[in-house]
Amino acid sequence: MIDIDRIRADTPAASRLAYLHNAGAALMPAPVVETMKRHIDLESEIGGYAAADRESARLEAVYGSVARLLNTAPDEIALTENATVAWQMAFYALPLRAGDRILTAEAEYAANYVAFLQVAKRTGAIIDIVPSNASGELDIHALERMIDQRVKLIAITWVPTNGGLVNPAEAVGKIARAHGIPYLLDACQAVGQMEVDVEAIGCDMLSATGRKFLRGPRGTGFLYVRRALLQRLEPPMIDHFAAPWVARDQYRLRDDARRFETWENNYTARLGLGAAVDYALNVGIRPVEQRCRMLADRLRSGLGSIRGVTIRDLGHAPGAIVSFTIKGYEAEAIVSSAAAAGITIGASDPSSTRIDAEMRSLPVVVRASPHYYNTEAEIDRLIGLLTDLVPR
Structure with a gap:
């Protein structure tokens, strides 16, 4: 209750x-705002580096909070500036080539679709739209019929931005797993208003934001990448946090999802995101x-x-x-x-x-x-x- x-x-x-x-953008609860204000005050008193060092345990705990929200492990979570960056880091890491097919839904979000178009233009990959059923949801039977050896990605928006539609994310996951096809789920409008269990859904990658139903601050997002896929993906852009420079002519990608992050971050916003996730989990x-x-x-x-x-x-x-x-x-x-x-x-x-x-x-x-x-x-x-x- x-x-x-x-x-x-x-x-x-x-x-x-x-x-x-x-x-x-939802209204942030007072504990989220207070968490951010405290960190801003701390930065003003001792500087940004020292403040981050002092709060390192709480900053690390944000990964655990997001992992609990999604029913996964902290090493499969990357924290990003927003959901678009999270989604892009996953999508552009996929090695798509000429003739490879991307399957998506009719209600796919514009930011995602223009990325499909760019990669199709660059590589010759093909975008195919899965038709909807009579209720307007992605037609699972049509998706199954569209699967062939050339399908290299299924990418859909779970809850589209323009209405209350809830696409059958878990049913899509069963098909993707059965055929060994990477599955990228945009969960921006789902996280915070409904239960999100990546194990039950079966997605390989999931992106979301803090500012919507999670009631977190703007400028926050996160990415989930399944460990089995993670080791096969090289981010489209890296720095020395994502991939330490281990020799003059060599870098080594991190083993966890933080290979999709960069060194510099808004730690105030991250703490706010963690507080928002904890608040949501406490409410239930x-x-x-x-x-x-x-x-x-x-x-x-x-x-x-x-x-x-x-x-x-x-x-x-x-x-x-x-x-x-x-x-x-x-x-x-x-x-x-x-x-x-x-x-x-x-x-x-x-x-x-x-x-x-x-x-x-x-x-x-x-x-x-x-x-x-x-x-x-x-x-x-x-x-x-x-x-x-x-x-x-």
Whole structure:
């Protein structure tokens, strides 16, 4: 059971805002902010190097916290500046060649897809889109039929940015493992709102951010790489932390996932990320997921009763991102009207998931993403605002 009163007390902005933009950047809880402030103060008092040395045990513990969140080992975790860097370090380490096939989903995120395009341009690799099923999820049977000897990577986004769709990540993992194909999972919108167990999923690589449902600071991310694959990957860029210079003409890659890191880091943000992960684990990811889905379902139900509203979410069991449009109203105008009423929501541009958006002829959609610290009353406030916005 989540103690909502305590959680909201740890989230001061919740007393003045109905904050429903957690798929963008969630509100950090007070312990995260306090952790970062303490380290900034320490750096100002004794300098950055000495501060990092003094806090070395806590900095090292961040790897253990992320590992517990994902059900893996600390040596399979790299900490990065953001999720995009994490994803890129894994993707660009794969030795793709002419004719190699990359299988991805219709709702793949723009940052990932442009990387596919660049590698295809450079190497002659081929990008193939796995079609969706009737519910809008990646079609597992179609994926199975598309497998051949030329498939060298399966890379999908678990929860796309433009709606509540939850792709069948674990079912994809079973196929990838059965055929020995590397599997890269973008879990940006999943981590923090639902349970993420890399052993159960079967992915070989997973990237995520701190700023979204994990409630961590911006400028933080992490990468998981399965140990069996790790030893076969050389990062696209290295420094002397990732690969110590052991002789004048020789370097040696680290044995752990930190071969995907660099020497210099924002230690304040890293400590904030660790505090955010620990906070989420203490609250409990399973009750968080249950509450997120309950609030999102409540919002979808309310939106369904408003004239002119079209809910744009896909999937048979959508998550905590609710996307919709209102006939005759631009998304930004709706976001602005909500902001004026003390309700924070966002919007998603078709260019962020171009293939899915073009196939469904999506305009810019409004995106509301509740989290466990939100209340039913806040959901109802948004529903009431939108009801009043539309002429009867």
